Amino acid sequence: MRGVVMYAPGDVRVEERGEPRIVEPSDAVIRVAATCVCGSDLWPYRGVEELRRPTPMGHEYVGVVEEVGAAVERVRVGDFVVGSFFASDNTCDICRAGFQSRCVHAVPMGGIGTQAERARVPLADGTLVRVPGEPTPEQIRHLLAASDVLGTGWFAADAAEVGPGKSVAVVGDGAVGLLGVLAARELGAERIIAMSRHPERQALARKFGATDLVTERGDEGVARIKELTGGLGAHSVIEAVGTQQSMEQAIRSTRPGGHLGYVGVAHDVKLDGMELFFAEIHLLGGPAPVRRFLPDLIDRIMRDEITPGDVFDLTLPLAEAAEGYRAMDERRATKVLLTL
Amino acid sequence: MRGVVMYAPGDVRVEERGEPRIVEPSDAVIRVAATCVCGSDLWPYRGVEELRRPTPMGHEYVGVVEEVGAAVERVRVGDFVVGSFFASDNTCDICRAGFQSRCVHAVPMGGIGTQAERARVPLADGTLVRVPGEPTPEQIRHLLAASDVLGTGWFAADAAEVGPGKSVAVVGDGAVGLLGVLAARELGAERIIAMSRHPERQALARKFGATDLVTERGDEGVARIKELTGGLGAHSVIEAVGTQQSMEQAIRSTRPGGHLGYVGVAHDVKLDGMELFFAEIHLLGGPAPVRRFLPDLIDRIMRDEITPGDVFDLTLPLAEAAEGYRAMDERRATKVLLTL
Numbered sequence: 001m002r003g004v005v006m007y008a009p010g011d012v013r014v015e016e017r018g019e020p021r022i023v024e025p026s027d028a029v030i031r032v033a034a035t036c037v038c039g040s041d042l043w044p045y046r047g048v049e050e051l052r053r054p055t056p057m058g059h060e061y062v063g064v065v066e067e068v069g070a071a072v073e074r075v076r077v078g079d080f081v082v083g084s085f086f087a088s089d090n091t092c093d094i095c096r097a098g099f100q101s102r103c104v105h106a107v108p109m110g111g112i113g114t115q116a117e118r119a120r121v122p123l124a125d126g127t128l129v130r131v132p133g134e135p136t137p138e139q140i141r142h143l144l145a146a147s148d149v150l151g152t153g154w155f156a157a158d159a160a161e162v163g164p165g166k167s168v169a170v171v172g173d174g175a176v177g178l179l180g181v182l183a184a185r186e187l188g189a190e191r192i193i194a195m196s197r198h199p200e201r202q203a204l205a206r207k208f209g210a211t212d213l214v215t216e217r218g219d220e221g222v223a224r225i226k227e228l229t230g231g232l233g234a235h236s237v238i239e240a241v242g243t244q245q246s247m248e249q250a251i252r253s254t255r256p257g258g259h260l261g262y263v264g265v266a267h268d269v270k271l272d273g274m275e276l277f278f279a280e281i282h283l284l285g286g287p288a289p290v291r292r293f294l295p296d297l298i299d300r301i302m303r304d305e306i307t308p309g310d311v312f313d314l315t316l317p318l319a320e321a322a323e324g325y326r327a328m329d330e331r332r333a334t335k336v337l338l339t340l
Numbered sequence: 341m342r343g344v345v346m347y348a349p350g351d352v353r354v355e356e357r358g359e360p361r362i363v364e365p366s367d368a369v370i371r372v373a374a375t376c377v378c379g380s381d382l383w384p385y386r387g388v389e390e391l392r393r394p395t396p397m398g399h400e401y402v403g404v405v406e407e408v409g410a411a412v413e414r415v416r417v418g419d420f421v422v423g424s425f426f427a428s429d430n431t432c433d434i435c436r437a438g439f440q441s442r443c444v445h446a447v448p449m450g451g452i453g454t455q456a457e458r459a460r461v462p463l464a465d466g467t468l469v470r471v472p473g474e475p476t477p478e479q480i481r482h483l484l485a486a487s488d489v490l491g492t493g494w495f496a497a498d499a500a501e502v503g504p505g506k507s508v509a510v511v512g513d514g515a516v517g518l519l520g521v522l523a524a525r526e527l528g529a530e531r532i533i534a535m536s537r538h539p540e541r542q543a544l545a546r547k548f549g550a551t552d553l554v555t556e557r558g559d560e561g562v563a564r565i566k567e568l569t570g571g572l573g574a575h576s577v578i579e580a581v582g583t584q585q586s587m588e589q590a591i592r593s594t595r596p597g598g599h600l601g602y603v604g605v606a607h608d609v610k611l612d613g614m615e616l617f618f619a620e621i622h623l624l625g626g627p628a629p630v631r632r633f634l635p636d637l638i639d640r641i642m643r644d645e646i647t648p649g650d651v652f653d654l655t656l657p658l659a660e661a662a663e664g665y666r667a668m669d670e671r672r673a674t675k676v677l678l679t680l
Contacts, residue, residue: 093572094596102596102620104572232433232444247613256434256442256626262617269613273587273606280442280626286596286617 003116004057004321004338009047010329012322017056017113020120025071028124030063030081034144035115036312037324037336039174040265045325048267056113057321059085060147062140065128066118074125080135081128082143082298083121084151084290085109090126100126100291115321117340129294132302139301141309141337145179146297149335150308151290152263153179153240154297157187159261159284160236164188167229170210171221171250172240173201175311175335176263178208180238182308185209186300189236193228195221195249201334204310218249225253233258239285242266254281263288312337343456344397344661344678349387350669352662357396357453360460365411368464370403370421374484375455376652377664377676379514380605385665388607396453397661399425400487402480405468406458414465420475421468422483422638423461424491424630425449430466440466440631455661457680469634472642479641481649481677485519486637489675490648491630492603493519493580494637497527499601499624500576504528507569510550511561511590512580513541515651515675516603518548520578522648525549526640529576533568535561535589541674544650558589565593573598579625582606594621603628652677 003017020029035058043049065079075081088095088103095103107122121127135143142150153176162168168184170177173196184192185208194205197215205213214224226233233255239246242264251271254260262285276283300306314333316324317340324336343357360369375398383389405419415421428435428443435443447462461467475483482490493516502508508524510517513536524532525548534545537555545553554564566573573595579586582604591611594600602625616623640646654673656664657680664676 093570097597099597099620230433242613242617244613257437257439257629266613266617271611271613271616273582273584273609273611276611276623277582277602277606277626280439281624283616283623284621286620289597 001117002318003113004318005054006044006051006057007054008051009045012045012057012325014319014321017116020118022067022069023120024122025069026123026125027069028065028072028075028121028128029067029118030061030121031066031118032061032063032114032116032340034062034140034340035338036060036144037321037328037338038148039176041325042329043265043267045329056116058113058115059108059110060144061114061119062143062147068124072124075128075130080131082131082147082294083109083127083129084147084294086287087122087127088291089123090291095126098292099289101287101289115318115338127291129298131298135302138309141312142301142307143298144337145308145311146294146301148290149175149311150179150297151293152176152288153238154183154293155288155290156180156238156240156261156263157183159259160238161259162187162189162236165190166235167191167193168236168238169193169195169225169234169253170238170240171195171246171253172264173198173205174240177238177240178204178311179308180240181205181210182208182306184238186306191228193225193234207310218245221249222252229255235259240264242269244269247271251276251279251281254279256280258282261285311335315339341457342658343453344658345394346384346391346397347394348391349385352385352397352665354659354661357456360458362407362409363460364462365409366463366465367409368405368412368415368461368468369407369458370401370461371406371458372401372403372454372456372680374402374480374680375678376400376484377661377668377678378488379516381665382669383607385669396456398453398455399448399450400484401454401459402483402487408464412464415468415470420471422471422487422634423449423467423469424487424634426627427462427467428631429463430631435466438632439629441627441629455658455678467631469638471638475642478649481652482641482647483638484677485648485651486634486641488630489515489651490519490637491633492516492628493578494523494633495628495630496520496578496580496601496603497523499599500578501599502527502529502576505530506575507531507533508576508578509533509535509565509574509593510578510580511535511586511593512604513538513545514580517578517580518544518651519648520580521545521550522548522646524578526646533565533574547650558585561589562592569595575599580604582609584609587611591616591619591621594619596620598622601625651675655679
């Protein structure tokens with residue numbers, strides 16, 4: 001089968017890879033219906049994360065089950081399924097507490113590479129969630145978003161304890177930040193402040209439910225958030241970038257006693273203990289346990305209540321994955337969907 | 341009146357200070373019944389925090405109201421009251437959310453200095469909580485502990501979401517850590533692991549409810565906590581030291597999805613963003629909003645259910661405050677009570 005392999009920063013190729021097969025009895029093999037390029041795929045693409053060898057890419061996927069191992073009970077051949085970027089047993093203490101991305105048996109799907117025609121999915125019973133009915137092509141786009149960026153934005157909003165009557169500030173206007181806005185709307189936030197200076201992303205933020213836009217960054221951005229929240233800062237802040245500046249901006253935008261959900265992978269970030277201490281805010285972040293939210297997200301999508309796939313602003317066949325990476329790297333695209 | 345003044349690191353004197361008086365109509369003046377020396381008083385005593393001028397000391401206090409301003413309505417002359425280290429209005433949005441230490445009108449009592457015969461208490465209606473009935477001398481010791489160290493340990497346990505069926509690890513065997521153990525027991529924790537290598541503090545931890553003691557520190561301490569918690573780490577961790585090592589030990593002792601409450605004032609601490617991201621734990625810390633817990637703590641003390649004053653292992657008259665500071669600095673005493 002064909003799949004995406006990154007050879008070096010800037011060097012992405014689509015080439016023949018071995019056919020995936022059942023390795024463990026708890027595995028499934030799926031035929032990928034759609035996959036996409038993640039903001040985090042840009043870290044090695046830009047040389048920020050080291051690449052030691054040619055590496056299969058991709059960890060977002062929806063598709064149809066083609067084969068299951070002997071121990072698989074809940075997933076059947078022919079099921080249309082959604083999984084996320086960590087395979088998880090969904091039965092250990094950590095999974096049952098809702099943190100499947102830290103499952104004691106977690107397997108990173110990025111190590112398998114789902115930008116491909118087929119993929120092996122470990123712990124299939126725990127990892128894969130069946131979609132009821134036959135998704136339309138549009139619904140497939142939305143379900144693919146649920147696989148990572150929607151699930152991650154939703155987790156950030158949940159971690160930030162977004163809810164009715166609350167103000168929410170969203171730092172980051174990438175796909176995750178934008179879907180954090182959508183999650184905040186769905187969770188009933190009263191005021192949703194998106195921080196963006198990019199006209200097209202601002203428009204999508206508005207569509208997803210942003211009530212206010214802030215174009216300032218750093219201290220000025222924080223000052224604007226405070227102006228909009230009675231001088232106190234937002235009840236809930238979503239951080240979806242992962243830099244020193246974005247984390248500081250997010251911490252300082254949260255009111256004392258408020259909640260910050262951070263999902264940007266924190267590269268070269270050092271948090272000052274004294275600042276954090278006196279900020280006196282709740283923090284929760286990390287790789288999103290998307291699995292926790294998938295059943296609910298799939299239901300909302302199949303009822304046509306949410307359209308998270310709107311973040312895909314460029315669609316290319318898998319064979320043109322290299323152009324997809326380039327477009328995201330150059331910020332010509334927010335999020336690239338790869339068709340199969 | 342007489343009060344404690346710090347002149348320089350290691351130089352603490354008891355000397356004549358001006359009589360406190362009502363400045364704002366919301367003030368009260370109390371006659372201090374008992375006060376004490378805080379672990380945080382040792383930071384300037386040891387030269388870790390800079391002292392710019394001779395500084396009145398103390399922020400823990402219980403006492404009797406002697407005078408109230410014209411706007412004070414809930415507190416009356418003659419009331420026996422407990423306050424904490426931040427005066428707060430207890431009516432602003434931040435206070436109503438339970439974060440009175442970050443009240444929009446907060447006044448640090450440390451700037452007033454309660455190691456003295458009398459003290460002005462700003463925002464008396466919001467700050468002071470009346471004790472029902474006449475406390476015994478023993479109860480006065482316990483109420484004084486509620487003013488800071490018990491309230492702080494309790495906040496840490498609350499922030500760590502301690503509760504029935506949960507495992508709790510406590511990093512730090514000072515007064516706050518020990519009272520974090522007591523709080524964990526009162527909040528119904530199933531297993532309470534105190535980290536201490538000091539025999540007397542271990543004994544007090546046992547008395548307060550510790551089920552296990554861990555003497556190892558750093559990576560070995562973390563490994564022991566994991567051994568005791570099925571390899572996962574504790575559900576809830578209380579950090580009550582405030583150093584790089586103690587914070588890292590606390591973060592690494594918390595299971596994914598678990599809760600860390602940190603109340604050690606974080607000096608020279610830098611948290612690594614990537615470690616925090618992949619730890620995937622809830623964090624909440626800062627100056628404890630003791631006011632939130634005072635009514636409940638006072639009730640428990642006046643019903644003789646808890647004996648937090650057991651942390652005071654040295655009692656001296658105010659005149660001998662300098663010896664009290666020395667004893668705590670040299671770790672001859674955990675917590676020094678000053679009588680008046």
